[in-house]
Amino acid sequence: MSKTANDAAPGGLIVHVSGLLPALSPAEQRVARLVIADPAAAARQTITELASAAGTSEATVIRFCRSVGMSGYPQLRIRLAAEAARRVEPPDARVVGGDIPPGADMAQIIATISFNDARAVEETAEQLDVAACEQAVAVLSAAGRVDVFGVGASGSVAADFQQKLHRIGRTAFYWPDTHTALTSAALLGKGDVALGISHTGTTTDCVDVLDQARRQGATTIALTNYPRSPIAEVADVVLTTAARETTYRSGAMASRLAQLTVVDCLFVGVAAKNRTRTKRNLEATAEAVASRRATANRRRG
Template identity: 85%
Template sequence: MSKNAKDSADDASDARGGAQGGLIVHVTGLLPSLSPAEQRVARLVTADPAAAARQTITELASAAGTSEATVIRFCRSVGMAGYPQLRIRLAAEAARRVEPPDARVVGGDIPPGADMAQIVATIAFNDARAVEETADQLDVRACEEAVAALASAGRIDVFGVGASGFVAADFQQKLHRIGRTAYYWPDTHTALTSAALLGKGDVAFGISHSGATTDCVDVLAEARERGATTIGLTNFPRSAIADVADLVLTTAARETTYRSGATASRLAQLTVVDCLFVGVAARNRGRTRRNLESTAAAVKSRRTTRGGRRRG
């Protein structure tokens, strides 16, 4: 997809107000791009859409510690024509939301004094919701374009640092097992020098939850300058990585108390990665099957039986 086409698609998504994946997911993804006052409004409506839908514009502005004009700006920033449309969308969102099975799980967060049962219920609910909401809002057309680029690439370089690096390593290993020439570079200097050797027909795939990690953004920028197709996977579609990516794929995970870099965001990323991997693998089922069988056979002798003996 060309840069102009991607910008048009982004504008169309904003105009729809995130209809594909739900308003709350849409607003959460745009949160870093909003002004501080608009962010206060955003946090109120995402925390309790039903309560926000019942409030007048004056009541919501007061609760957010801001003005009615800021609420109107927030509405436009997230693709709404005005406050009435926002209230309608919030009411619809509240009606379709699935409540957690444990009544003590509130907003997916972990309150002070939570016991282990509540912690387990909260984390399980939050992780499951991240996967479901990621699938709901994932741009299928962008995924198809990413699969086409990956399947035809002469070489694939995968980048990610910190917790996203684990997902990058997993993706590289998956691609390598089905015979794709793929590399993962955990060191930024090595990643940059590798990106400098990419060219037309190659793919650089960058993973960054925030979309603002300079290591990942700089590597994609270098690869794009060399003519490679660049793909970014992030939770925030208006983040810096979108400026250097030809294709942007998004997750829908919300990090909560104690859980910056949480498993929920990794699970959301892995969901997208698995979709792409299966899409690439399905392009040549015969070759994929043969490669998976060969690689499985190569490590079969490294497994032991229950008695501790190696399998023959």
């Protein structure tokens, strides 16, 4: 369910290009990184200047334009200028991009992380495909069983979604072990749903599990940052985030916050399908653990 750049206006061109980055050739990636880093500067450059700055040819710049859905360089410059005009930068421009430069003090580290984490959530919401979300909510709501998969940092998001679904009475499982996940996927069938979460979309554990579930007839949903990644190829529904992982930040909080934003949207969508049942189950589960919370007297003691 990837979009062309012309269709991706709500999320912005830079988010669109960032999502396609791994699918571009190495030379096109150099052009893309210049465009992502400073769209205003790129918009001011001629095709010759941009090609020279990227260490490539004008032909490669044209191929890059077409790869991201543009008819040519003039259209790219117009879109970049519009993108630069709408972007709101923080007072300290050093925090943009997420990189922590050598010698950064704690104030700059805090500003950089908080700004870019917030941007990841905002840009994810802006570019999220509403129709794809509605389709995901529909199949999740009707599913006889939901299996959620994720590895590493994405695993914590998968566990969070499983716990949310479980609390409102949905039959849902999260399998952190790949072998167990594969055997579980082999038992899914028509009417069941498998949701795989992978920031890069290239984690073979998650891709293989989703592929197994699909071959058994289950509906598959992928949540990834890259719409042309391998996990998207084995998914019936593709949902995308818009987070950038940079220096020191592989598996960063930004990607998890973006994933959690999408997961929360799906959860609320499913929960709202039957408000009475949801309210009853949430109250019952809250009451079940109420006695496990320390009272004011016990805390003072």
